[in-house]
Amino acid sequence: MNRTATDTPAKKLLLPLLTVLLLLVGFQSDVQAFKWETAKYKGQDHVTLRSLKTFYYFDKITEGTYIVLYRAARIQQGKKTPEIEMKFRSGSHSLVMNGVLFKLSHPIIKSNGRYLLSRTDLVKLVDPVLRPSHIKSAKSFKTVVIDAGHGGSDSGAVGFYKVHEKYYALKVARMVRDQLQKQGYQVVMTRDSDVFVSLANRVRIANKYPNAVFISIHFNSGGNGRANGIETFTISPVGVPHMGRGVRQGDFRMVPGNITDSASIALATAAHSRMLLYLNDSKYGNDFKIEDRGIKRARFNVLTGIRIPAVLVEGGFISNRTEARKVHSTAYQQTLAAAIVRAVNVYRKSITR
Numbered sequence: 001m002n003r004t005a006t007d008t009p010a011k012k013l014l015l016p017l018l019t020v021l022l023l024l025v026g027f028q029s030d031v032q033a034f035k036w037e038t039a040k041y042k043g044q045d046h047v048t049l050r051s052l053k054t055f056y057y058f059d060k061i062t063e064g065t066y067i068v069l070y071r072a073a074r075i076q077q078g079k080k081t082p083e084i085e086m087k088f089r090s091g092s093h094s095l096v097m098n099g100v101l102f103k104l105s106h107p108i109i110k111s112n113g114r115y116l117l118s119r120t121d122l123v124k125l126v127d128p129v130l131r132p133s134h135i136k137s138a139k140s141f142k143t144v145v146i147d148a149g150h151g152g153s154d155s156g157a158v159g160f161y162k163v164h165e166k167y168y169a170l171k172v173a174r175m176v177r178d179q180l181q182k183q184g185y186q187v188v189m190t191r192d193s194d195v196f197v198s199l200a201n202r203v204r205i206a207n208k209y210p211n212a213v214f215i216s217i218h219f220n221s222g223g224n225g226r227a228n229g230i231e232t233f234t235i236s237p238v239g240v241p242h243m244g245r246g247v248r249q250g251d252f253r254m255v256p257g258n259i260t261d262s263a264s265i266a267l268a269t270a271a272h273s274r275m276l277l278y279l280n281d282s283k284y285g286n287d288f289k290i291e292d293r294g295i296k297r298a299r300f301n302v303l304t305g306i307r308i309p310a311v312l313v314e315g316g317f318i319s320n321r322t323e324a325r326k327v328h329s330t331a332y333q334q335t336l337a338a339a340i341v342r343a344v345n346v347y348r349k350s351i352t353r
């Protein structure tokens, strides 16, 4: 689906709101210690949106086609906290937070007149995004592991212009590396040439650096050439399947990626929101008019096996004629790289206590 002229006013409103992560301050209360209004639904623990409103000091909740929680910008303990808008829809996995789309692990449901959010989504999504400085698994770091997807005999997706995904992934990865190094980060590349690196080896390389974050760079294909937009993946919490498939027995086992899953959703939020912001605002280069496909949950090998905060970004559909032309341009690649670099800084600042 392409943006049309009628989308313009909404987009203007969206961009100043793109301030996630949100850095709420001013209350020490632990999510686990608060007396939530709870309910069971299909065996899952849930909390009511009304108690969510109380816990995070939202100003109001409106219930219509969308359920909207709103909190105005304010000064707390001498720090300015931004305006927050969370938009849910009953029965849907979508949550739009300050204009950024998240795919919930479980849908929002209405039961006995109350709207319910799963405890998994509260603890593994809402809280780390609203209060990144409370994430226990988030540690300071100065190393970034950059993973250019595919390589060598594994070409990845074939683009509309017959250029392979592995080529774009490496080009953008190198741009990210150069900028991060200039800022004083240590950068580790899982590959720096057109070679095949197994998924197991990518995991092994990342796990050598306990004080680091991992960013895997890919480009997408599918939808008979019609699909478009960017998406960002982070590890499925325990009990949550890989996006698009049913739950399996193995999904209930804790995997290495779950050790830092709250930190990973915060890193994914920084990456995804900055990519949207940079790619859709001429202030950062061009307005490339890129759709938001959301922050999603997956069980890709690199996400399950890596013990440090890890995300996988899909920087656009090279199978789509229009989007392939954008991705092929150096301007697009540079903007995407700049957004990823900015995200590393945003994430690092957000976890600082």
Ligand SMILES: [Zn+2]
Pocket: 149, 150, 156, 157, 165, 218, 219
């Ligand atoms: Zn790929």
